[in-house]
Amino acid sequence: MTKRVGRSPRRFVSAQKGRGAVFNLRLPPRGRDQPPWRRSRTSASRGSSSGAHGRRTVAIVTPYYPPKIGGVEQYTARLAAAVAADPGLRAVVITTHLDGGLRTRVTTEDGVRVVRLGAWLKLSNTPLSPLWPLQLRYWLRRTGADVVNAHAPVPGLGDLAIVMAGRRPTVLTYHAGSMRKGGPGSGTADRLIGLYEKALLPRVFARARRLVAVSPVSLAEGRPHAVRITPGVDTDRFTPGEPSSRRARTIVYVGRMDRSSAWKGVDVLVRAFARLAGDVPDGRLRLVGDGDALPGLRDLADELGVADRLETPGALSGAALTDAVRTAAVLALPSLTEAESFGMALVEGMACATPVVGSAVGGIPHVVADGETGLLVPPGDPDALAAACTRLLADGDLADRMGKAGRQVAEERYAWPLLTARYLDLFRTL
Template sequence: MTPRTVLLASPYFPPDLGGLERYVWNLARLLRSRHGHRVVIATTASRGTQPGRYDGPDGIPVYRLPAPARISHTPVGPHWSRRLHSIIEGERADLVNAHAPVPLFADAAARACGALPFVLTYHTGRMRKGRVAPDLVCATYERTMLARTAARAQEIVCSSDCVAAELPALFGGRSTTISPGVDPESFPASPVPDAPRIVFVGSLERAAAHKGLPDLLRALASLTPAFPDVHLDVVGTGSAAVDHEALAQRLGIAPHVTFQGRLEGEDLAAAYRDARVLALPTHFDSFPCVLVEAMACGRPVVTTHVGGIPSLVTHDGNGLLVAPGSEERLAEALGSVLADHALAQRLGSAGHEYVARELTWERQSDRTVDVFDRASDRSRRACTVAVVAPNYPPRCGGVEHYAARVARAVAEDPAMRAAVITASTTGWRTSVGIEHGVPVVRLGTWARHLNTPVSPLWPLQLRRWLHRLRVDVVNAHAPAPGLGDLAVAVSGKRPTVMTYHAGSMLQGHKDVDLLVHAYERHVLPRVFRRADALVASSPVSLAHGRPGAVQITPGVDVERFTPGPPASARPRTVLYVGRMDRASPWKGIDVLLRAFAALSDLPEARLRLVGSGDALAEHRALAERLGIIDRVEFTGRVPEDILLSAMRNAAVLVLPSRTAAESFGMVLVEAMACGTPVVGSDAGGIPHVITDGVTGLLFPHDDPDALAAACRRLLRDGELADRLGGAGRCRAVERYAWPALTDQYLRLFRSLAADRDGGQSMRPATASRRAPRAGFALPSARRRP
């Protein structure tokens, strides 16, 4: 690591007191002492300080810029960009790290840094005041100035996961979470005292009313009858201090409350150590530093389930969580800690161990320096992979779960970042959210044709989001025309991986098949040639056999999908899991219903259909005509845990697909992992998953009698069912465990990103030369004339 000069631009800095100030000061201290960097601070003149250059703690130069005006506690000063540019040039800064969300100052730093590496650190979520006019101003700022500042940043740091989740359009897929840390020497641990003393630490400004001190005072009033010696120390100052003192008087608890004012250093640490518990009943917060400091001292914390707090505090693990605004629950939680010394010791010890392991400032400064290195050196920047799929969970289907698993594997790789672009299922408006740590952009859908979402705006929107997310590699998933094809077409110079899931989508309908045939014959080959790499999800995928294509099948989480009771001991339930759409008649649900009607000799048998779609009413009507409606359960879409339980307890799972559109059948592998015997048709890729008589049974597609005979065998012959279930489990573990499959994707993405960083556009000739390094045969020169 080469020492550099780092300019930390923060709107506030000590002697101001607050989480942002402590974050910047501790970062500056460790950058200098631990990492050998030269640090310069640029901040505003506030709390009686004068503009100018000062020698700060440890000799760190501090520039205080004039801020003659304030708008709702936000400092405003003229010519900040010009002044910051002069500081950058005068101090010969190598990197600028600006801290927000206070508007204007970080934005000025972004403009001032020119071509220098710029890192934005964002400390809280949306700036909402609960009033129409201020909220409109904040929303406008976030969509304009802040959006430009975020786009300017090479790297973005968020103080908690919830910050990125609240502003996913700006930070999703680009941010690294580095939460506030603590100095263990400044906040040493000590045994929890016996005295029933509570401490609250926070700003008492009226603008910080969300910290919830009034809730705590009212809870304290309800605690005094049971704990007559209870005492609350309030640490902090601000414009609302007199209001809180007046409230304590009205509640009759003034003798039980001491307003300590502002405490720092050893005095603050002593306030934590004197307390039995820290209470912070905040209504919203991203990642309060006071929780970390109290936990470092070995004190249990009672706080609320809001913002980023649940990522720090585990209920009944290292603290107690209550709903915000619930004074009764707050009093109960505090009372339990005050009354139970063993509980207080356990929570305090667990909190101290967690902070010492994960949240020391040394560890957080190391993470920050790694971000700075990535911002300065493009070759070290995390590779962002966009998984583009027409549908995505919670929508149920094999393609959806396959795409989600790839995205999750990318997100778990420390050298990569994941993003998902998919179609909305709720309307024409685009939405952005964070799901399981992955930003998911759901593009507005104008219509659906044959279950395929479409929108004329997608070409423009895809380009915009690929640029905004700074995508390096595009992984497009396509079982049908639409979003995946467009992603390949508009990817520009970004390497693209096309994963094709389906065999021929011909369905036996003349008009529809004319369009499908034209697409598969004329359009799809061009998409394949345009992509830099092809992945076939099964041997019957239309991508299989193409020059350079590789096969990566769907998989299963074998640690989650585990065997249930022996198949012979389960209730006689026949299970189907999948879509029930009019556009997917090839799923063969009507064949299954007719086959089940033929099982009249097994009156105790039940058929359970799990899934949703617009054909549910038609399938229900068919069950009524067949006289089996009382033995058929239409459950609709169910949560994953219920689905898992259904698979682990079914006597047999059936996939009765009738065409090659069923290229694999992920549900088969999931059931096999659960030790559930499976029955599948001989259509599409199913025979490549089921070895007849070894890991399951096959039947001729569109043959209800043959399907009924296969189900009857398994429902009557317990020994056969147990044998096939056990063999299926072994096959799932050996061949379809997800880690081995997603590792192939990760190697492929790394190879493509490395080629791009090496100055190559990764078109066919280059791909065919370089791919062997990663163990992949990428498309050959035939892919592009």
Template sequence: MTATERTVAVVAPYYPPKVGGVENYAARIARAVAEAPGLRPVVITTRLSGLRTTVDVEDGVQVIRLGAWLKLSNTPLSPLWPLQLRRWLRRTGAEVVNAHAPVPGLADLAVAASGKRPSVLTYHAGSMHKGEPGSGAADRLIGLYERRVLPKVFRRARTLVAVSPVSLAAGHPHAVEISPGVDIERFTPGQPASERPRTIVYVGRMDRSSAWKGVDVLLTAFAELAAEVPGARLRLVGGGDAVQDHLRLAADFGIADRVEAVGELTGDALVEVVRTAALAVLPSRTEAESFGMVLVEAMACGTPVVGSAVGGIPHVVTDGETGLLVPPGDPAGLAAACRKVLTDGGLADRLGARGRQEAERRFAWNGLMERYIKLFQAL
């Protein structure tokens, strides 16, 4: 580090190689800081497994991975983090802290540990209420956190960044909105949607704790659709402890031979799956879906999209123009929308072309990251 460089600590509970929207968002910021004159990034995140702290240089960026003692739902936790965060912020010479909060824990502590350093809290979630059967106790704890703890964290941060209008950070006096983005030079259109095989793709987590993602709704809808649309197939991309549950449900519906789970994909493999699909679907059921990154990536590929009219999805998709929206938790409505796209080639091609234009106009990473750099430099 030179004498004129300022260090920005990007603190996120998840970071690549773990796959997800928050991970990609934090990595993009670290890369943008590394490329900006006068700024230097350091990443503080958590390990996928193990208790000891590791320090490595990944893609030219120092990455410090703290051990997690336990995981509640999808949230890593450790009682050592308050001390460890203070120590690593001091040792790395961090002058600005950018904390990312999709769940309680590391980001909250990073804002508290920032001391006199200006902190930028990027809040990724709408309400984290699961709203699922059996989640009453968890929802009560989440409600208590969102009412009592989160407002204090918001006040402590110098600047708030909301990733969509439904982020709980949106609307605060010191909040700005900077959405996730897409690499429009990597996610590029393939052949027109009407000429592609009739494959529907879902990309996302498939954990039992993330049942609000609505994959069971998608399977129910596809069972209806498969009987009416010859050659239609469903491809599930992602990992989690619910994958086998979904495959058993597909077998119960008699559609196992038309449903494929391919695991987690990244890089060119993910791009290829999205750009060759006839349709991408995000069937989330609750406000916990604050954005919908997979929809933006599909739009950039000229792939028509169908999403639930819930959370931040309507912020991404304009119904009838850049995609179709359906009521959350409505298998019949979802099946009807998918059938419409798969059987109307003109509609599919219009939605795909318009989606690509919207991705270029609103969600290109370069323009979004320029706003972050200006924000850090101002601090």
């Protein structure tokens, strides 16, 4: 656990659990508390990677990072890899622990230095720690960060990074529309979220040098200093398999299944599958991902009489994930609110020429062209979702045509090199 040991000099100590590594964090005197581009070359050569190697350092600050699975996690990992591969830039990631540990851990993952900070508590899906302001200030200085790219909407770490960046140029990437849940029992949470989005978030937006909106429904969209850079897909990894009409009649969902993420609408998909099960006797439903809501979803399938046709392989990655998408007859994303600002799983399905079904909410209609690359249905409507999935399972020509069109759109609009190149240009301008 990171703790304050003394008063003068300011000293912080953290140990790397299980590895015996101890960080003796001494903050420099206030006279040296200045951004790395204002230091002398001698000072920079000691602490700033840009001064020592002639490369500017981009600190990517994100509440979660792989191996945790999710859209923001994939987005930040792809961006970090692109920065690390650029000859003029260096990447460092500042994030949180997967296991809720309190101690700071530093590793190198795929050539990127990753600093994982501890969290004292977790509210809903939000990790928090009162030490983060001091830790962010220290690690931004120690890693020689020249530009800070923070990612939200999870309140906390990203907001603090913008504040603690000092004079460093900052870019805030906002990944969602309103995070209000709007479901039963969400009144208190929605009031707190509404207060955050109305009172605090605009100030964070104003403080950031540039904003990146990942979709037209992102709360950063349309602001004077904002640009839009959507998530993308690895079109060399997510590739078409055989035509959808020849695949086993499996509907796949890919994403997290936490109780705090009920807006993903996975229970609606289970109910929809139960409605179509009689018309598609060989149909199966595969829920790829994990989370504390998964046991309840299994219980719901059992209650509806389709537990024997439900597959829950857990969180998949690498070839197992691509195979799950490439071999499915339909990929469904039944989200309920504008918190789904994009829907990366949909683009992965399109890249695999898998026809997709999504809710007409949030950023999904900007990704799926209804009737061309997939089908859109009203959010929270299991009957409409069942009808759309049944239509694609029954009409092989339609499914194949939509799959082919989806692959073309994925190549032309969502290939990662096209999108990360825009980020690199943005960082260079700062």
